[in-house]
Amino acid sequence: MQELKDYCAQMSQAFAEGPISPWHDTLLSLTQERLFEKPHGDLPRWWASVKKLPTMGPLALDKDWLQVGEKPASEAHQATIYEGLWGLRPWRKGPFNFFGTAVETEWRSDWKWQRVLPHIAPLKNRRVLDVGCGSGYHCWRMYAEGARQVLGIDPTLLFMLQFYAIKRVNPEMPVWFAPLRMEELPAGLGGFDTVFSMGVLYHRRSPLDHLLELKEALRPGGQLVLETLVIEGADNQMLMPEDRYAAMRNVYFLPSVAMLCLWLRRCGFQNPRVVDENITSIEEQKCTPWMQYQSLEDFLDPNDHTKTREGYPSPRRAVILAEKPK
Numbered sequence: 001m002q003e004l005k006d007y008c009a010q011m012s013q014a015f016a017e018g019p020i021s022p023w024h025d026t027l028l029s030l031t032q033e034r035l036f037e038k039p040h041g042d043l044p045r046w047w048a049s050v051k052k053l054p055t056m057g058p059l060a061l062d063k064d065w066l067q068v069g070e071k072p073a074s075e076a077h078q079a080t081i082y083e084g085l086w087g088l089r090p091w092r093k094g095p096f097n098f099f100g101t102a103v104e105t106e107w108r109s110d111w112k113w114q115r116v117l118p119h120i121a122p123l124k125n126r127r128v129l130d131v132g133c134g135s136g137y138h139c140w141r142m143y144a145e146g147a148r149q150v151l152g153i154d155p156t157l158l159f160m161l162q163f164y165a166i167k168r169v170n171p172e173m174p175v176w177f178a179p180l181r182m183e184e185l186p187a188g189l190g191g192f193d194t195v196f197s198m199g200v201l202y203h204r205r206s207p208l209d210h211l212l213e214l215k216e217a218l219r220p221g222g223q224l225v226l227e228t229l230v231i232e233g234a235d236n237q238m239l240m241p242e243d244r245y246a247a248m249r250n251v252y253f254l255p256s257v258a259m260l261c262l263w264l265r266r267c268g269f270q271n272p273r274v275v276d277e278n279i280t281s282i283e284e285q286k287c288t289p290w291m292q293y294q295s296l297e298d299f300l301d302p303n304d305h306t307k308t309r310e311g312y313p314s315p316r317r318a319v320i321l322a323e324k325p326k
């Protein structure tokens with residue numbers, strides 16, 4: 001896997017200068033540890049799938065698909081490309097079109113991006129961190145908006161291999177993925193102009209600690225883009241599921257938007273404001289041939305989609321912006 005080792009070295013070098021340079025050695029060592037010292041047992045199989053994919057071709061973005069490759073591959077190569085992508089299932093964040101092979105992911109992540117993008121500070125020339133980035137789909141969208149440098153972090157190695165299937169086609173683009181958790185970033189890093197945390201907060205046992213970690217990663221005056229599950233309710237209302245929420249065990253706190261803004265103020269953020277609320281539909285999150293496990297429709301009350309199968313309100317997501325004080 002020399003190619004992955006070279007990627008790690010290139011990523012470390014990319015962050016050797018600039019405001020987060022004190023962390024680049026740790027970034028390298030932790031990534032190498034996850035990949036080579038304590039690797040996932042399926043890593044050789046996933047890597048074999050990646051190696052079946054092309055390494056040449058531009059990246060194009062339209063309003064829906066993230067398209068890799070300027071034109072469809074020849075018929076002779078299509079079967080190999082399909083086999084390689086199929087070996088990287090399940091695909092959760094997307095969608096992608098890889099040299100003519102469409103990967104219909106569980107999430108229509110482009111819909112979320114279209115809800116977020118009109119409200120955030122322009123990303124041109126900004127250093128961006130995407131926490132819990134999954135396959136890295138939004139990282140490429142952030143780069144397309146002119147970001148100077150994008151780092152996605154997510155502890156799931158399969159997602160890193162999905163990201164790398166695109167990165168190796170576009171090695172010159174300053175978009176990177178490290179298989180890390182947010183809490184592994186050093187305190188006081190303060191190097192990113194924009195930090196995204198989308199679909200993470202409700203998985204944290206201590207949501208205030210997560211908000212403080214996000215603030216620590218921002219430069220003074222930098223912007224937080226937070227997307228998370230919320231409930232309808234008054235200022236001090238919050239839901240903590242008894243056991244599962246929409247079949248997920250790792251859901252802890254679902255605040256009202258007013259409570260969430262209070263959390264942000266208590267953590268020292270300025271001007272928290274809700275810019276979008278949306279009830280997740282079964283068209284936006286669904287099982288597909290590329291993600292064949294159960295999805296949202298299976299987790300809702302079959303007779304009343306306004307409730308989860310546990311009887312809680314169905315998933316409602318809010319996008320909240322806030323700034324770190326200058």
